[in-house]
Amino acid sequence: MGKLVQVATNTVTSAVASVTLTGINSDDVYMIAMNNIVPVDNSRNLFVRVTKSGTPDTTSNYDVAGKQLRTDTTFSNSASTNSDKFLIHFNQGNLTGEANNIIYYLYNFNSSSEYSFITFEETGFNSTPNLMGNQGGGVHTVASASDGVHFYMSAGNIASGTFTLYRVV
């Protein structure tokens, strides 16, 4: 099994508006592991953008396709194109015990000539609350280098969570 080399980490213990992980500077695959992510306000979406030279890219070039696994109803497709952010993590809960937990793999982020791709796996509680997790992938359709990932809630702050970027070698 390959090695993981930590590149950046941020553990939120008091509310913050956003978390940015940067440091992608090689053509390796990168991984982001996240756990215990809770919004300050119940029922918030966790939004995601890639960063260019440390700044979140707000252009409408984010595509996602995933399958929402959930306990309360039939699984649904989760797809979007040309959004100004990755729409992946929905309706996050903040009641006792609830948290969101996510694994990303990042591909071609360092390339100036290829799009930035991600795969994602998620398990957490929505605000209903029900177990829910989106599984799939996404792409930022801009052929320029991305050096990191930016996370923020649809409204309000991030109450807790550990976000860690690793390089897979």
Place this chain on the structure above:
Amino acid sequence: MSNLRLINETSVSGSVNTLEVPYVFTSDFDIYKVTIKDWETASTTADNCYMRFIDNSGNIITTATIDFAGLGMIATTSFYESKNTNQSAGSIVFGSDNPEGANAVMYFFNPMNTNSYTFSMHQSAEIKNNNFTSIKQIQVLKQTGLVSGFSLTNYVSPVDKGTVRVYGLRVDNG
């Protein structure tokens, strides 16, 4: 040193229905990656394998507090959804028989965090009764107590082969 730390390797010994992997989760890590390979029944009788959590005293947790949701992707027929709430046993990890067997990668989150439930997710690749299936599943133990490990159990057909490795994802702060 890699931030992916091998914590434990446990292999099936003899012919058993349950393989317990206790005392592998500690306060040193919040996220664990688990690989399971070559999980095979002792006979040609196929069976499914389900997971349970183990508490900090080494006991299998049997209270009805497990929710799960999974997608079974079968090569030869329609995919199926599997979901339930408040179960005493966890989700099906995979099915297997002999000699093909099953393999999976799992993640566990927050097992030693008393402010969070313990979450898991896994993906498997298996052959059972000559049908290839991959299962993608998420799961939660709706308790905030300490969880030290997990168990894998075949319902009726014992296994005599299988290796489980547990890795911790190390986070270095500062």
